[in-house]
Amino acid sequence: MPEYLQEITALTMRWVRRLSREKFSMLFTLVQPMLFWLIFFGNLFQRAADAQVVQAPSYISFLAAGVVVMTVLNNGLAGGVDLLFDKENGFLERLMATPIRRTSIVLSRFLFVMTITSLQVLVILGVAFLFGVRPATGLAGVAVILFIGLLFGVGLTAISMALAFSVKSHGDFFSVLGFLSLPMIFLSSALVPLAAMPTWMSVLARFNPMTWAIDAVRPLILSGWADALPRVGLVVMIMVAFDALCLYGSARAFRRAMG
DSSP states (O other): OHHHHHHHHHHHHHHHHHHHTOHHHHHHHHHHHIIIIIIIIHHHTTTTSOHHHHTSSSHHHHHHHHHHHHHHHHHHHTTTHHHHHHHHTTHHHHHHTSSSOHHHHHHHHHHHHHHHHHHHHHHHHHHHHHTTOOOTTHHHHHHHHHHHHHHHHHHHHHHHHHHHHHOSSHHHHHHHHHHHHHHHHHTTTSSSOGGGSOHHHHHHHTTOHHHHHHHHHHHHHHTOHHHHHHHHHHHHHHHHHHHHHHHHHHHHHHHHHHO
16 A cells, blocks of 8 residues: 555656646646636626626626636546547556556546646635635635535546547547537536526536536535535535546546556
């Protein structure tokens, strides 16, 4: 077990060092979701959004939960990109020839992606705070938001890594990534509540795990524990089932790719 933890730590630090050498990439990774969605989009539609429809003090306060979960979505689905490039340039094959457990490669990637995602979520909540959005559940609520994000992110990262092991080129990977991400965002309650959607979109959105994550995070920000706790309990069960399904598919893809 100590050797296994050492392998995971070493491989995780490899991802950290790679990101630290890319200063602009590290900056934009932390800033982009907050800048484009929360500030620009939130302020752009501040007056257009009906407070009675969104049932929030402002559109930015309503949007905050959506931006948090969208960040998890984008990071999770992009989590397999570096593994894909390692596979294309032959480094992954050389890494597999070393005397390490193969699962340490996957676990290190999970750890790295979830750490970066958690930092982004904290930045988003911090900027939202500057715009007057105070989580109604306090710091404990922020911790629960991070926990829900991690649960959702595990399944998404598993999907991304399964895709990285399955496709032949990064062009195919990014094509599938774009096909998955936009429908998941618009067929969710990230930008508008389910009640404001056309009926057919509302029905489809209820089958989207992203909607369940958002609807658990939003009361943690807007209303408080009384409204949030039942939803948190339900979303944890849904996310555990979602993660189990995604991890099973990812493990099968990994075994096929690695032979």
